[in-house]
Structures are given as C-alpha cells and as structure tokens.
Amino acid sequence: MPPHPPDPDAIAAAERFIPALQEAEYEPQSPRNKGYNCFAWAARDSARCWDPPGLADWTYWPDGVPTWESLENYRRAFATVGFEDCDTGDLEKGFEKVAIFVDAENVPIHAARQLPNGRWTSKLGKGIDIEHDFEALEGDPAIGNLGCFMQRPSPGPPPDPPGPLLVLPRDAGRLTIPREKDS
Amino acid sequence: MKTLVKNPLEQLVDEPDRRSPCVAFQTDWDPGYRQPYWARWSKPKTHYETVVYLKPVPDGILAAPAAFLVADPPERKRFEDLASEWEAETEFMSRQSQAVMHAAYQRIIGMGPVAVPLLLERLRDNPDNWFWALTAITGEDPGKDSTTLMDAREAWLEWGREQGFIE
Numbered sequence: 001m002p003p004h005p006p007d008p009d010a011i012a013a014a015e016r017f018i019p020a021l022q023e024a025e026y027e028p029q030s031p032r033n034k035g036y037n038c039f040a041w042a043a044r045d046s047a048r049c050w051d052p053p054g055l056a057d058w059t060y061w062p063d064g065v066p067t068w069e070s071l072e073n074y075r076r077a078f079a080t081v082g083f084e085d086c087d088t089g090d091l092e093k094g095f096e097k098v099a100i101f102v103d104a105e106n107v108p109i110h111a112a113r114q115l116p117n118g119r120w121t122s123k124l125g126k127g128i129d130i131e132h133d134f135e136a137l138e139g140d141p142a143i144g145n146l147g148c149f150m151q152r153p154s155p156g157p158p159p160d161p162p163g164p165l166l167v168l169p170r171d172a173g174r175l176t177i178p179r180e181k182d183s
Numbered sequence: 184m185k186t187l188v189k190n191p192l193e194q195l196v197d198e199p200d201r202r203s204p205c206v207a208f209q210t211d212w213d214p215g216y217r218q219p220y221w222a223r224w225s226k227p228k229t230h231y232e233t234v235v236y237l238k239p240v241p242d243g244i245l246a247a248p249a250a251f252l253v254a255d256p257p258e259r260k261r262f263e264d265l266a267s268e269w270e271a272e273t274e275f276m277s278r279q280s281q282a283v284m285h286a287a288y289q290r291i292i293g294m295g296p297v298a299v300p301l302l303l304e305r306l307r308d309n310p311d312n313w314f315w316a317l318t319a320i321t322g323e324d325p326g327k328d329s330t331t332l333m334d335a336r337e338a339w340l341e342w343g344r345e346q347g348f349i350e
Contacts, residue, residue, distance in 0.1 A: 034312075048330050048331050052280070056318040060330040125277050
C-alpha cells in the first residue's frame with residue numbers, strides 16, 4: 001500500500017513522458033513535489049534539488065565538486081555522501097546502491113536508489129516517487145542508460161521527511177492593479 | 184534611493200526597463216501628470232503599462248513605481264500559454280539546465296522585461312524554477328544564497344515587492 005493515494009493525473013503524465021512505465025510494474029509512492037529531484041532523492045535528501053548551479057544559483061551542489069555536468073562530476077557529488085563505485089546493481093547485504101543514468105552524451109539525467117527489498121526507488125523529475133524494478137526504466141529516452149552503480153554501507157540515514165508540497169491553488173492571489181479613482 | 188530627474192515620466196516611458204525604485208519629480212514637469220495619488224500610462228506600440236504612486240513633498244512629488252504591467256491581454260495569454268507548456272513538458276526533467284533550454288522557456292526569456300511581473304506572479308502562485316528566466320532578463324539573482332526552491336522563491340518575491348513589480 002503506497003503511503004499516498006495515487007494521483008491519476010500525475011501517473012498519466014508520468015506514463016506520457018516516460019513510455020516505459022506503460023508496460024512496467026511500479027508503485028507510486030508520493031505526490032508530486034518540485035522541492036527535490038531524482039539525484040537528491042537517490043542521496044536521501046528530499047529537501048533540495050541536487051543540480052550544478054546555473055544562471056540563477058538556487059540549487060544544492062556539494063562544495064568542491066566541479067559544476068560541469070558530467071558523469072564524473074555526479075559521481076564526485078555522490079561520493080560526498082559516502083558512495084563509491086561498484087560493479088553491479090545486485091542486492092548485497094550491508095550496502096545501499098544507487099544507479100546513475102546518462103543520456104547519449106554521457107550526461108546524467110536520472111538516478112535511482114536501491115531499496116532493501118532489491119527493487120529501486122526513483123523520483124521522476126518534479127513529479128512523483130515510484131518503486132520499480134531496475135529494468136522498468138532503463139533505456140527509456142527520458143531516463144537514459146546506465147552510467148554507473150555506486151554503493152555505500154547500509155543502512156543509510158533515514159530519509160528526510162518530504163518538504164512541503166509546492167503546489168498552490170491557482171486562485172491563491174492575483175496581481176492587483178491600482179485603478180484610477182473616480183473624480 | 185531618490186533621484187531627481189527633469190522629466191521622469193518621459194524617461195520612464197522611453198526606457199521602461201530603467202526604473203529607479205523611487206524617483207523624486209521636479210515641479211516643472213507637465214502638470215497634467217500631477218495627480219494626487221498615482222499615475223499610469225502605456226508606451227505606444229508596446230504592451231507596457233506603468234503605474235507609479237505619487238506623493239507631494241516640499242521639492243516636488245515623490246513617485247514610487249507601484250507596478251509594471253502587461254496591459255495587453257495577448258501578451259499575458261502568450262506568457263501563460265508558454266508557461267503552462269513548459270511546466271507540462273519539463274515536469275519529468277531532473278536537470279535544471281535541460282529544463283530551461285526548452286523552447287517555451289526560451290521564448291519567455293525572449294519576451295524581455297514585460298515578462299518580469301508575470302514571472303513573479305507565476306512564481307508566487309505555482310512555485311517552479313522561474314529564477315533562471317528572471318535572472319536572464321533582469322541581471323539580478325536575489326536567490327543566490329538559497330539552496331531550496333521555496334527560499335529562492337521568497338527571495339525573488341521580496342525583490343519583486345521592493346522593485347514594485349508585485350504587491
């Protein structure tokens with residue numbers, strides 16, 4: 001039983017953007033949340049987006065890690081929280097693993113974390129978290145192909161509680177425009 | 184900061200994106216503009232509309248820009264269509280550098296200063312990474328010390344209020 005009731009709109013959107021999900025067995029685990037991304041989730045950080053700073057610098061990127069977007073630099077980022085390279089994504093007692101997926105130019109576009117049951121958990125962009133089999137996502141154009149596996153001793157720290165839902169009602173407030181007073 | 188200018192309304196109309204947070208008007212400008220509380224005007228052939236609050240002071244009239252608006256509905260609709268398109272098509276992108284390269288996002292940046300109040304309004308109502316566009320257009324980065332979306336949002340909204348873009 002997922003901790004949150006499934007959101008049909010979020011699921012439909014995910015399956016549109018990631019067609020591999022249409023044929024896969026997966027379970028939604030959270031509502032949509034723009035406050036963290038897949039790289040943060042893989043590192044058990046659900047408070048921030050892990051992303052090299054861009055033109056506007058508001059994301060988290062570990063100190064000392066070069067900001068050029070490459071597999072090597074994402075591996076360095078995960079190394080700051082204890083991960084080291086490993087050969088396989090097989091479940092191994094005493095280790096927690098992450099998989100980093102890359103696009104055709106070898107730039108990371110997704111990351112997933114292995115769960116104690118051997119399946120994997122992924123945050124899908126600004127959308128939902130899902131639990132899935134490893135093969136369910138690999139190779140989808142939106143997910144990419146395996147770049148590398150990394151591992152660290154488990155159990156890792158407990159996941160941070162999810163941040164606030166960053167969805168406000170559309171009528172939360174409008175820009176008000178002063179109008180000329182009647183003379 | 185207060186700045187004395189000879190014909191501030193003309194300057195603001197001609198250069199709508201060069202606004203000071205506060206402008207002190209001299210008394211020799213067109214008295215037709217001298218309204219007790221606020222003034223507004225549109226720049227010809229654009230969709231800019233500017234509102235300033237006016238307050239008489241001993242050496243002139245103190246004017247604080249209150250809003251910098253898109254008055255023309257097609258511009259607002261164009262922005263909202265592009266913003267919705269970007270939000271829908273990048274929901275599952277994890278890298279910000281990938282999402283901001285989406286054509287809809289780039290077209291919003293291409294709208295220039297007219298998009299700033301709309302971006303701030305969108306940021307307020309439906310937080311997302313509009314920071315890149317705001318920085319690209321304004322050259323400012325008030326959220327640079329933030330590491331979360333909501334902290335950066337607060338920093339930008341505070342900046343927008345200080346600049347008179349939103350209330």
